[in-house]
Amino acid sequence: MYNDMDYCVKEGKSVFEDINTSAQFTNSITTALHSGTLSHALILEGADKATRLQAAKEIAMAVLCEGEKKPCRSCNKCKKVEAGYHPDVHILTKDEKSNMIKVEPIRELKKAASVLPNDGNKSVFIIDSAELMNPQAQNALLKIFEEPAKHLLFILCCGAKSSLLDTIISRATAYSLGEEVYCDGENEKYGKGLALAGELALCLAKENELSFLAKIAPLQKDKELFRYTLLGMQLIFRDCFTFQHGGKEALSDFADTAKQLSTRLTAKKTLEITRALQELYENSMRNSNQNLTLTRFSSLIYGIKSH
Secondary structure: OOOOOOOOOHHHOOOOOOOOOOHHHHHHHHHHHHHOOOOOEEEEEOOOHHHHHHHHHHHHHHHHOOOOOOOOOOOHHHHHHHHOOOOOEEEEOOOOOOOOEOHHHHHHHHHHHOOOOOOOOOEEEEEOOHHHEOHHHHHHHHHHHHOOOOOEEEEEEEOOHHHOOHHHHOOOEEEEOOOOOOOHHHHHHHHHHHHHHHHHHHHHHOOOHHHHHHHHHHHHHOHHHHHHHHHHHHHHHHHHHHHHOOOOOOOOOOHHHHHHHHHHOOHHHHHHHHHHHHHHHHHHHOOOOHHHHHHHHHHHHHHHHHO
16 A cells, blocks of 8 residues: 555645546545555456547556646656656557567566665556466466555556456456447457447347357357457356345346346356456467367356356
């Protein structure tokens, strides 16, 4: 946690006044900064990729600022962060030749994290598109999360925290910047994945196994669509679990389907399916055989459902 810092903004405006984020996020993160209760590990989810990264940089600026009002935007450290060359702000992104963040860059991050800050009292590590970390990379990062040094701050930017391992989520504080938004190419594929997730969940609710198998056939040749579909189904089954425990707020756009499932499944089975979907997502990130993963997808879900 960070203490003894006066995080304020001139004229009472939010630290994030120039970023299009939800009011809830603005209030929550500003309170954490002002009260000195900012966690050593943050997850920024929702909005679009550029906004998430911009918000992460804003937090880094506030943490490293040496002005009276933080961030002052005029001190040397603020200017360095804003210009992108502060030596204590490290931004990790996926390799251009890969669709994921593998374990090697995280190991390099761990080495950098063991070094004390160069130009401030904190080292800030921002992982852009953190959902692209494969399970090995996330587990390597987890080791730093478990026993963090006082000078470290990690900020994970992702579309949805559900794409991260539960062990990562449990050791970080998550903030939603608002409804998730994608660029044109991502939005089309993501939208298809969500829609297909809704259709598959409805097949389960109506116990239409043949339709379910027919609908997953196109996924044999499209791993990216499969991953988005798995993420969408995780949201639906988390909604199902929420409804089974008296909750009313849905994360997905298929609340009605989730409600149908909540009456057909036990809470235990719902949790098992959610975990199975997470495991399948992790397998898909390992570049496993797509046909085998799809076969396991259908057999796992129907096996648990009929158990």
